[in-house]
Amino acid sequence: MSKAILIYGSTTGNTEQLKDFVESGLKSAGWDVTVKNVKDVDINEVKDYDLVVLGCPTWGDGELQEDFIDFYENMTEDIFKDKKAAVFGPGDSELYPDTFCEAVNMLESKLNECGAKIVADGLMVDGSVEAAAGEAEEWSASIKP
Numbered sequence: 137m138s139k140a141i142l143i144y145g146s147t148t149g150n151t152e153q154l155k156d157f158v159e160s161g162l163k164s165a166g167w168d169v170t171v172k173n174v175k176d177v178d179i180n181e182v183k184d185y186d187l188v189v190l191g192c193p194t195w196g197d198g199e200l201q202e203d204f205i206d207f208y209e210n211m212t213e214d215i216f217k218d219k220k221a222a223v224f225g226p227g228d229s230e231l232y233p234d235t236f237c238e239a240v241n242m243l244e245s246k247l248n249e250c251g252a253k254i255v256a257d258g259l260m261v262d263g264s265v266e267a268a269a270g271e272a273e274e275w276s277a278s279i280k281p
């Protein structure tokens with residue numbers, strides 16, 4: 137079975153909740169899924185998987201969630217070249233119109249720089265993550281092994 141690792145960071149619990157919907161969609165598509173908080177990930181583990189899915193909310197003024205910063209800085213071509221990858225994250229376009237889900241854009245750009253193959257357009261969830269359950273499951277279920 138093809139192996140996927142879903143790596144998320146979450147300060148107030150929204151991405152932690154959202155990742156359950158993403159995990160469920162990946163499983164229904166046929167992936168063997170491992171889920172980890174970015175705090176507990178050694179980035180070299182990514183090499184053992186066919187697909188990496190990153191879940192990161194935007195904090196500050198268009199910044200990565202704090203636990204993702206080290207991970208981001210350690211992303212290299214050596215680890216990500218030709219790796220299938222996708223990114224999701226919640227944000228708030230009403231309060232932060234100019235930096236809405238900027239963390240998703242940042243991670244996608246970095247993945248491109250590292251030679252990864254983005255297999256689904258970044259999923260940006262605006263506001264309530266519960267309301268986006270169906271959308272998130274559909275998004276990840278579209279990523280086929």
Ligand SMILES: Cc1cc2nc3c(=O)[nH]c(=O)nc-3n(C[C@H](O)[C@H](O)[C@H](O)COP(=O)(O)O)c2cc1C
Pocket residue numbers: 145146147148149150151152193194195196197198199201226227228229232235236237238
């Ligand atoms: C201080 C603060 C700054 C934020 N900055 C942004 C931002 O720049 N862009 C954005 O889209 N959302 C922003 N948000 C909204 C968060 O991304 C949103 O609340 C998200 O669901 C938090 O995810 P988490 O609970 O997994 O940490 C901000 C929220 C707070 C409280």
